[in-house]
Amino acid sequence: MVTHKLRSFLAIIAIAGASALSLSILVTSQSISNSFTHFSSQIFPGVQLKIVGPIQRGGVESSIVADVNSVKGVKNTFEVVQASTNLYVGQSRIPVVALAISTRAKAGNDHTGLEEYSTRPSTISNAQFKSIVVTSSPSLARSIGACPGNLPYQLGTSTRKNRQIRLVTDNGLVKVSCAKPLSNLSSLDRGRIITLSMMVAQRAFDRRGNFDSIYVQATSGANLDHLERAINKVIGTQYSVVSPGTPPAQAQLAINSILPVLTLLSLLAATVAIVLVRDILVLSFAERKKELATVYALGSSRSLGLIFALEPFLIGVIGGAIGIVGAQVTGRTILGSINKFVVPLSGVGVIEHIPTELVVISPLVGGMIGLVAALGPIRSLARTSLAKELLPQRGVLGLAKDRSRFRLAIYFLATLVGIVMSTLASLGGALERWQFPVGICGFVVTSGFAIMLVGECGTLVSKLLTRINWTGRLKLFRLSLSNLAYSPARTATMAAAIATCVGVAFIVTSYDQSIANSITSSINRRESNWVYLSMNRPATISIDSEERFTIPELASLARLRDVGRVVSQVGVLTGFSPSTIIGVETSSDLHIDGIRVVRGTKRASLLLRGECLVGTALARNQNLSVGGFVRLETPKGPAFVKIQGIWENGDFNGSSVFVSERVMTHLYGPQLPTNIYVYPKSGITTSELAREIIHAHLSKLLVVTSERRAIADELISVSGQLAPFWAVQRSLIGLAFLAVLTILILSVAQRSSEFSLLAALGFSSSMIASVVIFEAIWISVIGSTLALVLGVVVLKSLFSVTPLVLGYFDPFVVVPSTVAKYGVLVTVLAAIASILPALRTRKTDFAEGLRDE
Numbered sequence: 001m002v003t004h005k006l007r008s009f010l011a012i013i014a015i016a017g018a019s020a021l022s023l024s025i026l027v028t029s030q031s032i033s034n035s036f037t038h039f040s041s042q043i044f045p046g047v048q049l050k051i052v053g054p055i056q057r058g059g060v061e062s063s064i065v066a067d068v069n070s071v072k073g074v075k076n077t078f079e080v081v082q083a084s085t086n087l088y089v090g091q092s093r094i095p096v097v098a099l100a101i102s103t104r105a106k107a108g109n110d111h112t113g114l115e116e117y118s119t120r121p122s123t124i125s126n127a128q129f130k131s132i133v134v135t136s137s138p139s140l141a142r143s144i145g146a147c148p149g150n151l152p153y154q155l156g157t158s159t160r161k162n163r164q165i166r167l168v169t170d171n172g173l174v175k176v177s178c179a180k181p182l183s184n185l186s187s188l189d190r191g192r193i194i195t196l197s198m199m200v201a202q203r204a205f206d207r208r209g210n211f212d213s214i215y216v217q218a219t220s221g222a223n224l225d226h227l228e229r230a231i232n233k234v235i236g237t238q239y240s241v242v243s244p245g246t247p248p249a250q251a252q253l254a255i256n257s258i259l260p261v262l263t264l265l266s267l268l269a270a271t272v273a274i275v276l277v278r279d280i281l282v283l284s285f286a287e288r289k290k291e292l293a294t295v296y297a298l299g300s301s302r303s304l305g306l307i308f309a310l311e312p313f314l315i316g317v318i319g320g321a322i323g324i325v326g327a328q329v330t331g332r333t334i335l336g337s338i339n340k341f342v343v344p345l346s347g348v349g350v351i352e353h354i355p356t357e358l359v360v361i362s363p364l365v366g367g368m369i370g371l372v373a374a375l376g377p378i379r380s381l382a383r384t385s386l387a388k389e390l391l392p393q394r395g396v397l398g399l400a401k402d403r404s405r406f407r408l409a410i411y412f413l414a415t416l417v418g419i420v421m422s423t424l425a426s427l428g429g430a431l432e433r434w435q436f437p438v439g440i441c442g443f444v445v446t447s448g449f450a451i452m453l454v455g456e457c458g459t460l461v462s463k464l465l466t467r468i469n470w471t472g473r474l475k476l477f478r479l480s481l482s483n484l485a486y487s488p489a490r491t492a493t494m495a496a497a498i499a500t501c502v503g504v505a506f507i508v509t510s511y512d513q514s515i516a517n518s519i520t521s522s523i524n525r526r527e528s529n530w531v532y533l534s535m536n537r538p539a540t541i542s543i544d545s546e547e548r549f550t551i552p553e554l555a556s557l558a559r560l561r562d563v564g565r566v567v568s569q570v571g572v573l574t575g576f577s578p579s580t581i582i583g584v585e586t587s588s589d590l591h592i593d594g595i596r597v598v599r600g601t602k603r604a605s606l607l608l609r610g611e612c613l614v615g616t617a618l619a620r621n622q623n624l625s626v627g628g629f630v631r632l633e634t635p636k637g638p639a640f641v642k643i644q645g646i647w648e649n650g651d652f653n654g655s656s657v658f659v660s661e662r663v664m665t666h667l668y669g670p671q672l673p674t675n676i677y678v679y680p681k682s683g684i685t686t687s688e689l690a691r692e693i694i695h696a697h698l699s700k701l702l703v704v705t706s707e708r709r710a711i712a713d714e715l716i717s718v719s720g721q722l723a724p725f726w727a728v729q730r731s732l733i734g735l736a737f738l739a740v741l742t743i744l745i746l747s748v749a750q751r752s753s754e755f756s757l758l759a760a761l762g763f764s765s766s767m768i769a770s771v772v773i774f775e776a777i778w779i780s781v782i783g784s785t786l787a788l789v790l791g792v793v794v795l796k797s798l799f800s801v802t803p804l805v806l807g808y809f810d811p812f813v814v815v816p817s818t819v820a821k822y823g824v825l826v827t828v829l830a831a832i833a834s835i836l837p838a839l840r841t842r843k844t845d846f847a848e849g850l851r852d853e
Helices: 005-043 062-069 138-144 183-187 198-204 224-235 249-256 259-287 289-297 302-346 358-382 397-402 404-429 435-466 472-485 488-524 551-558 604-608 616-621 661-668 686-695 707-721 723-749 752-760 765-806 817-833 835-843 846-851
Strands: 049-052 074-089 092-101 131-136 165-169 172-178 193-195 213-218 240-242 531-535 563-574 582-587 597-600 612-615 629-634 637-647 656-658 675-680 702-706
Touching: 005 259, 005 302, 005 358, 049 224, 062 074, 062 213, 062 224, 074 198, 092 198, 131 138, 213 224, 224 240, 259 302, 259 358, 259 435, 302 358, 404 435, 404 597, 404 765, 435 472, 435 488, 435 765, 472 488, 472 765, 488 723, 488 765, 488 817, 531 686, 551 563, 563 629, 563 661, 563 686, 582 629, 582 661, 612 616, 616 637, 616 765, 629 661, 675 686, 686 702, 723 765, 723 817, 723 835, 765 817, 765 835, 817 835
Parallel strands: 092 193, 131 172, 582 656, 612 637
Antiparallel strands: 049 213, 049 240, 074 092, 074 165, 074 213, 131 193, 165 172, 531 675, 531 702, 563 582, 563 675, 597 637, 612 656, 629 637
16 A cells, blocks of 8 residues: 555545445435434424324324323423425515424423414414414524514514515415514524414414324333333324424425435445456556565465455545545535425425444445455455466566456446346336345446446457557557557556546436436326416425415416316325325326326226226335225325226325325315416417416416426426436546546556667657557547446446336436537546656656666
């Protein structure tokens, strides 16, 4: 390590990058858990348990509160309504969390001070719901200018330009009167908290007298396990007891849509690191065989060679330790993307949290990567005949050259096996449980051996190019290609680094385009000429949103002159934990086209008879079959719905159940829609229809969106979710730059004899330096070209396993232009990286170099 500093540095950086991405998943998960736990602990200090119902909005009936309080070991219960909504100040929108806490908590035990204004009689006196009183944090009060001086209230207006303050509720916009701020709220979610009375909250957010959750505070010394079992006995299977920091289902669902793919990419990054470190070790061991042979010839034990196993482990430990910093940076990027859709869904912002165990885990992960990378080189070293190494020979690289075709064949076959495994995992809708582990293993095998295959192909392509009859000054091209062809270990490492950098850009761009095509196709499956309506958000399906259409608004919409047909969508999240979340959805239009049925049928007549369609992920996870029944948690207890078909519907990450409106109402009561498609009458254009809807002033929150704009909004949302993947690709660009720089510097240091011979043959210093620069350019061009092959292979495997983690298939799409774009970028960076090694050739003592020949 000390002797070959540059080589060790490259290996450390490679492992640090892989560790950073892998551990950023841990940082993200811990940050999510800690943020919601912190939010709960700040509101209810000392609570240990939380009771949730079968649905997220008003899922806990008030009748169970007395039963819970009667359980031995329960000190207090806090009944809560928690709504993620928006506060309007003039035309400005501020996302807030609206909290209401029941007054059932025993006196003297509420340490938050939230009851001071949430129980004021004036907050529930207005039966017409024209205005309500809320309490905010000082920071929020200052931002809206609602509480000037010593005035406790400022009804419905802000002192800033006399702007109205209004709260979004299920009853539309309601004027807000602000009570004196509470300093306790400042530490909660950056102060974006308002509190109101329970009766007002239940009516404003359509809770129908129920609660969203109940927090339980245990008596001192109570056994939490025993207490949890006792509470479960009195509440029954209709409810569940979870940790206070468990995220709401809608937030967890959004998180689950991005973390699995990030996990797959972290596996890809780990594979890249293993391959790069392996190639570096192959190069290192090949150059040190004579050193080992000399040591052994002098009488040292042959077991001394095992010491070389410590080198990659120590490199890995150092790289893993450095990866802690990278994990923080990458984790921060991921959290920024996650917050864009978690905050609107839950109202709680995810704050970065670095777990203390990362200090131990990260070096261990790096050490394991180093050891796995060293297995092949150490095994090859153990099989080497050391006696032959002491014989006169031209070099040690010729042995590797003779085995290049064999390795090429092995890597090709292994890559093919990986593709077959991932393809098998996607057959039949990926409904069998064995398909998940097979698919993930197939993706890892495909990625790892494809990268090694590209490295070997880099050497092969270099050899083929040397056969071209380069004339004149172009002979420098042939010389640089010859150096690449007969230095297979160096060439393979640089080719793999460059191909991976460009290949990941190709994969992310193609994946983005594939999702875009899928979204466009999904939206276009509907009849043409429609207008999309939503409440104050982009054209994406928002489940359990507080911003819904009211019955008067729907009635007014149906009476408009140019409206031909209205198709509404409703979704309800059910389940008690992230692993049991099921999205139940319905549409007023049961003739659904375009979604492929894997098994069974999707007949509207059977839906009307009470049967359902389930997503592939749900069918696989619960071992469901056509003709069987799926269990749904409802406010009335478990319900079982007959399955008529299993289809590739990606809603809720494939854990979805589609039923008719009649079944939805029977199970969950009347539900207001969150999304509406409006079709014009014959002869009316969508533009005319949109203008009529806008001029009708159905709601101040109504967003009218054209078909084209709906697609654009959805694509913007998807592109934002892919931001973490681009962060990975940027780090790989830096890795490729370092790979070219360090390997060429090492190469120049070891080629003094070669450069001396060139000088003796009449080559000038600038021509010798040009050879080094041409090597960097050639390997960049070759690696970038091979990136297309690498990208297509890995992308094929990725698309095959995507249904396993997200529950739906995306069309296979490639964007070759990305290879050209990033290929040029990497080539320029490689040329820049080669300048320093090229300048070092000028320092070569040519006379000393010829003396060794």
